[in-house]
């Protein structure tokens with residue numbers, strides 16, 4: 193099979209294969225590894241993952257479009273994903289989102305022209321006890337505040 197991903201992808205798949213009963217069961221970790229390498233999951237990437245796992249592309253697409261954690265379009269270097277479910281909403285997530293939109297001069301679902309920031313809204317991040325929560329790339333920012341957001345935005349400018 194022709195290699196279309198970087199060596200790290202195949203090494204990771206080799207490493208985890210012992211934990212899965214078959215290749216098709218590795219769909220989620222394969223998508224994570226693919227997204228880590230390419231930044232998002234394009235149609236081409238879905239096909240590449242499908243080919244690697246020897247499953248239909250439609251099966252890959254079903255999973256990619258079901259989960260918020262997979263990006264179907266390019267995202268900024270700093271991907272701000274605000275939880276806006278009930279606990280976070282009650283603790284001020286709307287204000288945080290509006291503040292981020294204003295500071296970055298974009299709307300929810302958009303990326304700044306320089307490709308640095310993306311702002312999006314996601315479902316419950318499972319950390320309701322520390323609401324409001326914003327997932328920035330792979331990290332949770334809990335008990336998030338306008339001040340903490342300002343600090344983060346200023347620290348990550350281009």
Ligand code: FES
Nearest residue numbers: 275280317319320
């Ligand atoms: S409601 Fe935001 S983490 Fe659960």
